Amino acid sequence: MSEFDQAITDTFPKLILTNARTRGRRPAMRRKDFGIWQSWSWVEAYDFMVALAAGLRRLGATRNDKIAVIGSNRPYLYWSIAAAQCLGAVPVPIYADSVAEEMAFVLDHAEIRFAIVEDQEQVDKILSVRDRLPALQAILYEEKRGLRDYDQTGLAALADVVASGRESLKEPGGAETLEQAIAQGKGADTAVILYTSGTTGRPKGVMLTYDNLIASARIGIAFDGLSEVDEIIAYLPMAWVGDHVFSYAQAIIAGYCVSCPENAETIIQDRREIGPTYVFAPPRVFENLLTLTMVRMEDAGRLKRWMFEHFLGVARKWGEKLLSGDQVPLAARLHYALGDTFVYAPLRNRYGLTNIKVGYTAGEAIGAEIFSFYRSIGVNLKQLYGQTEASVYVTMQPDGEIRPDTVGRPVPSVAIRLAANGEVEFNGPGVFQGYYKDPGKTAEVKTADGYVRTGDVGFFDAAGHLKIIDRAKDVGKLGAGGLFPPKYIENKLKFYPNIKEAVAFGGGRDHVACFINIDPVAVGNWAERNNIVHASYQELASDPRVYELIAGHVAEVNRALAAEPQMAGAQIARFLILPKELDADDGELTRTQKVRRGFISERYASLVEALYDGSPSASIRTEVTFEDGRKGLIEGEVVIRDVAVAVPSPLEAAA
Amino acid sequence: MTDAGAREIMLDIENVSLSFGGVKAITDISFDIRKGEVRAIIGPNGAGKTSMLNVINGVYRPQKGTITFKGRVRRNIQPYQAAKSGIARTFQNVALFKGMSTLDNIMSGRSLRMHRNFFWQLIHVGPARDEEIAHRRKVEEIIDFLEIQHIRKVPVGKLPYGLQKRVELGRALAMEPELLLLDEPMAGMNLEEKEDMSRFILDVNHEFGTTIALIEHDMGVVMDLSDRVVVLDYGRKIADGTPSEVKSDRAVIDAYLGVARQEAR
Numbered sequence: 017m018s019e020f021d022q023a024i025t026d027t028f029p030k031l032i033l034t035n036a037r038t039r040g041r042r043p044a045m046r047r048k049d050f051g052i053w054q055s056w057s058w059v060e061a062y063d064f065m066v067a068l069a070a071g072l073r074r075l076g077a078t079r080n081d082k083i084a085v086i087g088s089n090r091p092y093l094y095w096s097i098a099a100a101q102c103l104g105a106v107p108v109p110i111y112a113d114s115v116a117e118e119m120a121f122v123l124d125h126a127e128i129r130f131a132i133v134e135d136q137e138q139v140d141k142i143l144s145v146r147d148r149l150p151a152l153q154a155i156l157y158e159e160k161r162g163l164r165d166y167d168q169t170g171l172a173a174l175a176d177v178v179a180s181g182r183e184s185l186k187e188p189g190g191a192e193t194l195e196q197a198i199a200q201g202k203g204a205d206t207a208v209i210l211y212t213s214g215t216t217g218r219p220k221g222v223m224l225t226y227d228n229l230i231a232s233a234r235i236g237i238a239f240d241g242l243s244e245v246d247e248i249i250a251y252l253p254m255a256w257v258g259d260h261v262f263s264y265a266q267a268i269i270a271g272y273c274v275s276c277p278e279n280a281e282t283i284i285q286d287r288r289e290i291g292p293t294y295v296f297a298p299p300r301v302f303e304n305l306l307t308l309t310m311v312r313m314e315d316a317g318r319l320k321r322w323m324f325e326h327f328l329g330v331a332r333k334w335g336e337k338l339l340s341g342d343q344v345p346l347a348a349r350l351h352y353a354l355g356d357t358f359v360y361a362p363l364r365n366r367y368g369l370t371n372i373k374v375g376y377t378a379g380e381a382i383g384a385e386i387f388s389f390y391r392s393i394g395v396n397l398k399q400l401y402g403q404t405e406a407s408v409y410v411t412m413q414p415d416g417e418i419r420p421d422t423v424g425r426p427v428p429s430v431a432i433r434l435a436a437n438g439e440v441e442f443n444g445p446g447v448f449q450g451y452y453k454d455p456g457k458t459a460e461v462k463t464a465d466g467y468v469r470t471g472d473v474g475f476f477d478a479a480g481h482l483k484i485i486d487r488a489k490d491v492g493k494l495g496a497g498g499l500f501p502p503k504y505i506e507n508k509l510k511f512y513p514n515i516k517e518a519v520a521f522g523g524g525r526d527h528v529a530c531f532i533n534i535d536p537v538a539v540g541n542w543a544e545r546n547n548i549v550h551a552s553y554q555e556l557a558s559d560p561r562v563y564e565l566i567a568g569h570v571a572e573v574n575r576a577l578a579a580e581p582q583m584a585g586a587q588i589a590r591f592l593i594l595p596k597e598l599d600a601d602d603g604e605l606t607r608t609q610k611v612r613r614g615f616i617s618e619r620y621a622s623l624v625e626a627l628y629d630g631s632p633s634a635s636i637r638t639e640v641t642f643e644d645g646r647k648g649l650i651e652g653e654v655v656i657r658d659v660a661v662a663v664p665s666p667l668e669a670a671a
Numbered sequence: 672m673t674d675a676g677a678r679e680i681m682l683d684i685e686n687v688s689l690s691f692g693g694v695k696a697i698t699d700i701s702f703d704i705r706k707g708e709v710r711a712i713i714g715p716n717g718a719g720k721t722s723m724l725n726v727i728n729g730v731y732r733p734q735k736g737t738i739t740f741k742g743r744v745r746r747n748i749q750p751y752q753a754a755k756s757g758i759a760r761t762f763q764n765v766a767l768f769k770g771m772s773t774l775d776n777i778m779s780g781r782s783l784r785m786h787r788n789f790f791w792q793l794i795h796v797g798p799a800r801d802e803e804i805a806h807r808r809k810v811e812e813i814i815d816f817l818e819i820q821h822i823r824k825v826p827v828g829k830l831p832y833g834l835q836k837r838v839e840l841g842r843a844l845a846m847e848p849e850l851l852l853l854d855e856p857m858a859g860m861n862l863e864e865k866e867d868m869s870r871f872i873l874d875v876n877h878e879f880g881t882t883i884a885l886i887e888h889d890m891g892v893v894m895d896l897s898d899r900v901v902v903l904d905y906g907r908k909i910a911d912g913t914p915s916e917v918k919s920d921r922a923v924i925d926a927y928l929g930v931a932r933q934e935a936r
Contacts, residue, residue, distance in 0.1 A: 050811035051823065162874055281821035
């Protein structure tokens with residue numbers, strides 16, 4: 017790339033301008049609204065961006081101001097990020113489902129001067145903590161609904177700010193000064209601050225430059241050959257680095273169209289309508305789709321069920337080989353083609369994956385069966401390993417080298433090494449600048465030679481693929497000296513559709529014990545089929561037959577653990593089913609839905625004790641937070657079950 | 672909350688009595704509903720609340736008394752005439768077309784506003800088509816407003832009760848009413864559904880300026896939502912005023928709130 021090209025493509029506003037010039041009529045974004053997909057071209061996107069930037073400038077926004085962007089995935093909010101970047105201000109996307117308290121911390125820590133938000137809900141949250149935010153000058157909202165009667169000081173409709181911006185662009189010199197501001201941006205400037213949800217402690221603001229994001233985004237684009245004809249759906253939180261790279265950075269660089277769903281509940285239908293070619297989803301999403309299919313198949317007629325099971329068997333045998341381009345006999349190819357017509361293609365269509373070129377899952381380990389299921393029906397699902405601190409990409413699975421239990425090879429231009437304790441460290445073009453206003457934490461994570469400590473323990477397998485076991489700080493030792501990797505155990509449990517969440521304990525103890533959250537959809541359906549009447553989650557969770565069902569799964573996990581020499585000691589001796597679902601609103605999960613083990617063990621200390629003192633049940637009394645922030649109380653007796661520990665099979669014992 | 676006392680009267684009910692044979696459902700009741708307010712009608716079971724709504728929208732004809740709607744005295748009105756004059760309602764037990772989708776149910780609320788006749792609709796070209804597009808747009812706005820996009824195409828019979836109630840509200844809104852009568856809009860709902868519904872009712876009132884009369888048993892909801900409350904007992908009016916006035920009224924406490932509170936809390 018020539019020096020000239022570099023100069024006009026080193027920031028996102030400049031890239032959007034380039035897109036407006038070179039592919040101006042192509043769609044940049046779509047959103048389903050009033051039942052119809054509305055679309056905006058790159059020219060329209062550029063127009064909106066500069067108009068909003070001019071409007072923000074009129075309100076007084078200037079270089080290095082921090083501008084929060086809060087809401088669900090909406091074209092206007094993505095362009096708000098770009099508008100802030102036009103002025104050299106730093107956008108700070110914030111998780112829209114954070115409660116006011118969490119939001120206050122980020123707004124205050126980042127010294128937010130303007131907040132661009134989706135609707136009344138977000139305005140209310142900010143107003144409730146406004147007295148603690150001296151730097152906050154104005155809140156700009158997209159949807160006017162419900163805000164009519166509000167005191168408008170410090171509030172403004174986004175549309176009004178854009179209109180005022182359009183006026184100011186018409187004034188003499190108005191457009192020129194803005195163009196200068198855009199031209200002033202450089203690749204080394206901070207492009208965005210992304211607050212990580214943090215499994216422990218306060219969120220940290222990861223500062224990424226344009227250079228970081230653009231270099232990292234290009235790695236992914238080159239790896240899978242993405243171009244302007246690709247299609248994706250933006251539905252994951254805008255504050256998450258993955259969405260920022262897939263729906264913002266890569267979309268702008270490759271020039272593809274990003275579609276925003278109508279609302280959070282219509283995603284499955286919207287995905288079907290758009291038929292994305294490039295898909296990203298955490299394992300949870302793929303699990304949910306599969307669970308829904310399985311639940312529906314239980315209710316299907318006999319013929320359909322037979323067909324489904326028969327052809328899934330064929331797919332299991334040949335599907336992955338076909339996808340990887342291995343040798344497959346002609347008869348099997350024909351059999352698979354038949355299955356494709358009757359089962360796989362309709363399934364892919366149901367999932368909205370008909371046009372899929374490549375799909376990624378990351379963030380958590382995915383169940384081997386779930387992963388293989390999608391691959392076997394012809395969805396090129398792969399895994400990647402990434403971090404906010406890396407601008408996403410650390411390792412990826414190249415086509416033809418897909419394994420469910422590894423995360424692939426280091427991506428081009430990223431170097432990986434393992435520390436003495438097994439911790440994975442990486443270095444590359446996407447490595448972040450530092451945590452905002454926290455040099456202490458930055459120094460903890462970044463080594464002197466520029467590597468980043470991931471905090472994950474892993475190793476390379478014989479083929480050179482990275483395998484992640486667990487968080488370094490979580491891997492404990494059992495009293496007897498055996499290894500205790502909690503997440504490894506939890507993931508094995510969570511691969512059962514009936515188990516939604518699991519929390520394992522065992523560090524410093526003699527044996528492993530765990531809390532289990534049942535999946536209300538899967539278990540609810542099972543209960544219905546078995547005539548188990550229940551009125552609430554709590555009732556279902558305490559039913560002895562449900563305990564029996566879960567105990568079966570736990571015993572199977574124990575057998576699997578027994579088969580692995582290092583893990584045989586980490587079998588689950590006792591478990592209980594929690595009477596409430598773990599919830600981010602209660603602080604039990606992070607906003608990205610990972611369990612906060614430390615917090616949970618404190619909150620339910622009495623239950624953890626009971627797991628280890630041998631008592632057959634324990635009483636619980638705990639607060640739950642409703643969506644609007646009010647509290648309620650849950651109390652009752654929780655039964656604790658013992659599970660038989662499997663002995664390693666004689667073959668392995670001998671070995 | 673608005674200053675209801677200063678607003679013009681939309682519906683005035685004077686000395687209305689209604690009886691079925693020897694049973695007196697409503698005895699000599701007078702109250703008014705002012706433009707833009709949320710008016711609650713409360714009372715123990717059998718107090719005559721639903722009868723009162725039925726009188727307002729023309730299902731029952733009172734034997735005595737006068738009803739003045741938008742400044743004109745109404746006589747012997749039929750329900751469809753009430754609907755045409757701008758009164759819409761929802762029912763205590765959801766009354767939707769169970770086999771039809773959410774979209775079609777709400778669309779049915781537009782029927783009074785469709786002007787092209789059956790044959791135009793049948794050939795579905797030109798003006799008839801434009802008309803349908805305009806109505807569909809309005810319906811989509813309501814779907815957006817009530818946040819029920821995800822069930823747009825789902826047959827209503829398959830929906831949980833709380834959502835059916837929301838669809839029914841949507842169909843009433845599709846008529847773009849001036850006065851909206853809600854008969855126990857939150858009956859049988861859980862806490863979260865009640866909160867959603869409360870928010871929608873307030874938003875309808877604020878955004879569209881629709882006047883609302885509602886019957887509700889949940890005292891918390893009534894006290895939070897309404898500008899003024901009229902209390903009935905055995906077909907008679909025993910109190911009328913702001914929520915706080917009514918709450919402290921001795922007759923009301925004796926007749927109703929004392930009992931209901933124990934039930935509710």
